[in-house]
Amino acid sequence: MIAYIERFLHESDVDPTTGDSNDDVLPLLNGFDCHVISTEFSSSTDRDFGGMQRSKPIAVVKPSTADDVARVVRLASQTPHLTVAARGNGHSVNGQAMAHRGLVLDMKSLDFPTLIHVDVDSLQADVSGGALWEDVLLNCVRGYGLAPRSWTDYLGLTVGGTLSNAGVSGQTFLYGPQTENVTELEVVTGNGDVSVCSKSQNSELFFSVLGGLGQFGVITRARVLLQPAPHMVRWIRVVYSDFSDFTRDSEALVTTGDTFDYVEGFVFVNGDDPVNGWPSVPLDPDQVLDPTRIQSSAGPVLYCLEVALHYNNEDPTFAVEERVDKLLGRLRFVEGLRFEVDMAYTEFLLRVKRAEQHARANGTWDAPHPWLNLFVSKNDIIHFDRLVFKNILRRGVGGPMLVYPLLRSKWDSRNSTVVPESSEIFYLVALLRFCLPYPKGLSVEEMVMQNQELVRICTENGFDFKLYLPHYSSSEGWKKHFGNKWTRFLERKARFDPTAILAPGQEIFSRNW
Ligand code: FAD
Missing domain, CATH: 3.30.43.10 (Uridine Diphospho-n-acetylenolpyruvylglucosamine Reductase, domain 2)
Known part of the structure; x- marks a missing residue:
């Protein structure tokens, strides 16, 4: 009822x-x-x-x-x-x-109180389409020692909301986006039918809805893949002054078997700006980024590779240290610019909730957020860095500027999400603006215009890119966004x-x- x-x-x-x-x-x-x-x-x-x-x-x-x-x-x-x-x-x-x-x-x-039914034998959970991922996490870990494999950075999002887009984070290179980590959905289509679908049952509906921007059906239940949850996480950040070194190391980490459990990265301003600069890197209030370590030839922005390693309470400390040192030993970050903390797995996954509390307190959570998210092909990312990060965004955006690699082969092309196709590796670029309302910060119009300029630069330079969490107000824009998948999108709409x-x-x- x-x-x-x-x-x-x-x-x-x-x-x-x-x-x-x-x-x-x-x-x-x-x-x-x-x-x-x-x-x-x-x-x-x-x-x-x-x-x-x-x-x-x-x-x-x-x-x-x-x-x-x-x-x-x-x-x-x-x-x-x-x-x-x-x-x-x-x-x-x-x-x-x-x-x-x-x-x-x-x-x-x-399904309130939130439906989360865990099947420990098949390592799957049935969850309501309206469940928040943070509730899914806490239920699965506390009740069963299990957890979903693929996440978003922030977990105050619903299962149906992220599955309608993709759902990406530092685990995506390993397991694919969240849309690759569900085995069954219950969906109410635009025809008013309630259908259960999977790769083998009503498969066209299943693939349509995943990444389908809510166009084909309302997800009322999802069956999510689980794995044993580790107890602890070693969370590490290392700094680069050279973008080529940063991309080479990030790409090596996401393409080798022996690697971290989480790989992300971000760009920050080479200066002491408290929000956009050096202070945004350390993971603990006791840590400080020593700028004398940075080469004098470094440009206006620097790069931070962010990785995490899972381990359990019973793992000997020396074994964790050894493994971290081995994996970091292959990387070419700036000597001495390494920051790390150990924390419970759930605390790590809920890290953005702490940032939310801070942003609520300073008023930037409730201010407008003209965010821009892009997927940019590996072939164009060096050029993108030169034109965008080192130039237009050299003073930052008032919040994180994420840039990290993903693997196309982890994305099922039958799903509705579209990604760059010219290379196996493409980058997520996320400009997460957390600005104080005008006149303390830029006006919304200025930020939106800057986003438009960045998209124009990508287009004019012929970059292979797609908007993630896309937004167009013309059918021409949508047609171009979906490219050779547009006809399929139309057929799916006509059907569901x-x-x-x-x-x-x-x-x-x-x-x-
Ligand atoms: P809503 O905004 O409520 O809805 C999004 C769309 O999905 C709408 O079209 C809606 O109609 C449709 N929809 C919602 N529920 C359903 C359903 N059950 N069935 C069918 N359609 C539905 N994304 C990432 O991939 N990775 C991140 O790390 C990440 N971090 C974020 C951090 C913050 C602070 C914020 C604000 C967003 C972040 N996002 C991230 C983006 C987020 O994944 C999308 O904005 C997502 O759509 C939000 O989920 P929601 O539940 O609020 O959806």
Whole structure:
């Protein structure tokens, strides 16, 4: 039964742009067993983490089961204009989880308290599409000593939200994105059908939904692969002044069998700026980056390779030290610029939660976040560094500038996510701006314009790149984004959501396209 519906509709509302009225929707909504919370527009669902867009849904529905979700989708299908957006934790930055004058499904209410059913024999867990990854982690580790294999850096995201994109972090080079680490999904399609799918059952739906930007179905349950969780992690950062050394070492780590359990990296400013510069590297307040170690010939930015090694409480300390030294011994980082800490595995995976607390306290968590995420081919990353990191972004972006390699062969091309195809290795580049609101920081417009300039530079220089967590407002943009996979995307849409009810905030299709 639907937990309740929060309704913002005024009977007299008419969309000024389309002339659509909601008069036909009200009686349908009244058919639900629901509790009307409010007829005022007053919900957190009108905005997202990006903080740049606002939209006004007709109602927020809190479904309890997949059947509730199906009823909502079927309700929308009875009208010519109503859309339905699954909202995970609303951590998109461009309104992707919004439905202007549509219905928003608050996925976190699904299967509440959160469904997490672990099967220790098959090393899999059934989890609700609205579950937060941090809850999945803590349940699996505390209850069973097990954990999913592939993560995002931040775990305050929902299972359905990241599976609709890809879900990448420092384990992706080993296991592929999160979309490669699920074996079965329960999905409510745009036709209002509840289907179970996997690589062998309803496989076209399975591949469509993974990385499908919410276009083909609402994920109500996922079966996630698990592995034994280590007790501890040695978390290490080493610094490079030369980008070629950095990329050579990062690429060697992600392509050799004998390696770390996690490999990431980031660019930082060669200066004492507390947010963008040297102080952003040490892992502990007792550690300091000694700038006299950096060659005087170093450029305006430096590079930090971030790695982690798993181990267990019973592993002798000398064995851990030996292994770390062996793996680091092959690398060419700046001597003396090595920082490390040991921490519990769960603490390591929840590290961004601590950064969240800090950002909430200083006001940058609630400020707008015009983030840009790209996948850039290895063939173009040196050129990208010269034009972008060393030039346009040489003063930083007010937050992490991630750059780390991923392997194309770990991404199933049958899934909907698109990645650069000209090389086996491509880089995730993430510009995670955490700026104080204007006038203390850049204005949102300036940051958005800088993002646009970076995309223009990639295009004009013929780089092989894709937007990750893409956002385009023209169908031309989407067509180019999907490239030779566009026809397949259209066919999938026609099959699973033919009247374009789902995920209108992605702005790929409109009702009855
Ligand atoms: P929402 O923003 O609520 O939704 C995203 C899209 O998915 C929308 O179109 C929505 O309609 C659709 N959707 C939501 N739930 C479902 C469902 N159950 N079924 C079908 N469609 C659904 N990404 C990474 O890959 N790696 C990272 O390390 C990473 N770190 C991040 C850190 C922060 C602080 C933030 C804000 C984002 C980060 N992201 C990262 C991006 C994140 O993966 C995406 O923004 C993701 O979509 C957010 O999940 P959500 O649950 O908030 O989804």
